Amino acid sequence: MEVLDKPSIDRPFSEIFTTENQRLPSWMDPFIDYLSKGVEPTHKAVATRLRKRATLYTIRKGKLYRKCRSFPFLKCISLEEGLRVLLSLHSGICGNHAGARNLAFKALRTGYYWPTIEEDAKRITNAFLKCHKFANSPIAPSVPLSFVIAPWAYCQ
Incomplete structure (x- = not known):
């Protein structure tokens, strides 16, 4: 058994367990x-x-x-809450690593709004490697295109 003759913390309990919300602008x-x-x-x-x-x-x-x-x-919601919402939608339980526009629209469908929703969605999707690794690549032919010239002359 150990006996403490003084408190183990310096601050009073009223400072530690405050119920006031210190909100930022x-x-x-x-x-x-x-x-x-x-x-x-x-x-x-x-x-x-x-x-x-x-x-x-x-x-x-x-x-x-x-x-x-x-x-x-x-x-x-605030900008910080908005980032949390986008992260949970992007990679959370309902996430499919969608693109920025789809991610912003999904946040709107969920019922949230903040003014920088589109920029935040672009920033989040650009930060994830999986989104770039498995993104759709443009369809291009495997060989260069060649011109086919018609054997008959065009009439004008």
């Missing part, structure tokens, strides 16, 4: 502030652009969703 913050509180940016051009773009979004139960014609409401 996100691309969604201006939309959430504008739609829920009516807060606009001070710069006139930025405020006008925000007002126009905010018509594509709505807030339901405290979460930001993007309105879309082809899909139901798409849940807006």
Whole structure:
């Protein structure tokens, strides 16, 4: 049996087991502030652009969703969450190492949205060797093409 006469950690428990979420700024913050509180940016051009773009979004139960014609409401997520979603779709249980466009569309079908979805999908598919190794190669003839000249003269 070992007896400890002082704590084994230096920080108090309140610092270690904090329940506060320390959230970093996100691309969604201006939309959430504008739609829920009516807060606009001070710069006139930025405020006008925000007002126009905010018509594509709505807030339901405290979460930001993007309105879309082809899909139901798409849940807006942060860029870090978006990368995790793309990685799980690309190589996870439902992954087939698809191309960038197919991967981005699969994330939309799953119900997620973030503004850099296409660029992130391109970056992820370019990073995987399997995608390049087993990709479709262009069909080319095994021998060079030769010209066949017709034996009759063309009439004009």
